[in-house]
Amino acid sequence: MKHLHSGKVRDLYELPGGELLMVARDTVSAYDFVLDTLIPDKGRILTQLSLWWFEQLADVLPNHVITTELPEGAPAEWAGRAVVVRRLDMVPVECVARGYLTGSGLKDYASTGAVCGVPLPEGLVDGSRLPEPIFTPTTKAAVGDHDEPMTFAEVRATVGDDVAERLRGLTVEVYRRGAELAAERGIIVADTKIELGWSPEGGLVLADEVLTPDSSRFWPADRWTPGRSQPSFDKQFVRDWLVSPEAGWDRAAGDPPPPLPPEIVDRTRAKYVEAYERLTGRAFV
Numbered sequence: 001m002k003h004l005h006s007g008k009v010r011d012l013y014e015l016p017g018g019e020l021l022m023v024a025r026d027t028v029s030a031y032d033f034v035l036d037t038l039i040p041d042k043g044r045i046l047t048q049l050s051l052w053w054f055e056q057l058a059d060v061l062p063n064h065v066i067t068t069e070l071p072e073g074a075p076a077e078w079a080g081r082a083v084v085v086r087r088l089d090m091v092p093v094e095c096v097a098r099g100y101l102t103g104s105g106l107k108d109y110a111s112t113g114a115v116c117g118v119p120l121p122e123g124l125v126d127g128s129r130l131p132e133p134i135f136t137p138t139t140k141a142a143v144g145d146h147d148e149p150m151t152f153a154e155v156r157a158t159v160g161d162d163v164a165e166r167l168r169g170l171t172v173e174v175y176r177r178g179a180e181l182a183a184e185r186g187i188i189v190a191d192t193k194i195e196l197g198w199s200p201e202g203g204l205v206l207a208d209e210v211l212t213p214d215s216s217r218f219w220p221a222d223r224w225t226p227g228r229s230q231p232s233f234d235k236q237f238v239r240d241w242l243v244s245p246e247a248g249w250d251r252a253a254g255d256p257p258p259p260l261p262p263e264i265v266d267r268t269r270a271k272y273v274e275a276y277e278r279l280t281g282r283a284f285v
């Protein structure tokens, strides 16, 4: 199979029949670095979680999954974390929806009182819940560049009025469904990024991964405290250890992060298993 693209935590291959193979790695990224230390089973856990969300969202829109059967020639170690998907004509817009204000959205709000041109009430702070979830699209920056916020007018100019409306509607609906279900299970989904593509028949299809802790911000609901940075459901142990004296990491010098101790690896794996089991109600095997 032909290697097409490598992201921070996933790889994309082309199969002889023209379909694509998405493979999730056991890597985790923190502070914009992909760490050297692997989190065992992370790729499988997040792949199985995404497949479960595709099932939950089947009544909202179709998805690109063909099969989870490993194709001929794929290494056995990819089992459970590789998905054969339909090749789509990808929409050139990162479709993001936010139900809470943080990260780049908070920066945009702090300087403009709006996010991607969507005006918000005054007085919001880091972690504030928004009155309604909003569509906050960005450009698809080249590797190494940063995604830039897009206004809805810019999305219209890029894909046309009708498709822009549909991107907004679908992105907010996927977010709402995910955030609602997760909230019932004690997890806040603060925001999420989805990828949409056009099928050969011309319909919009949900692609990539969906509503995972890599494509979304997951916060433990019982620790939500607006006004400060919220702890990450899955990455907080890694973040805290990396900036602790024990790690001896000179982040300011731009040094790569040190390897993670086994205990941090184990606790982080347990958080991914916990997120999967709480959301799906299924035991991770």
Ligand SMILES: C[C@H](c1ccccc1)n1cc(-c2ncnc(N)c2C#N)cn1
Pocket (backbone or CB within 6 Å): 005, 006, 007, 010, 011, 012, 020, 022, 023, 064, 085, 086, 087, 088, 089, 090, 195, 197, 207, 208, 209
């Ligand atoms: C950003 C993402 C990516 C995934 C995995 C690794 C690195 C990047 N990506 C997805 C496609 C893509 N292209 C055509 N048809 C599709 N069904 C998909 C999907 N999913 C292109 N890039």
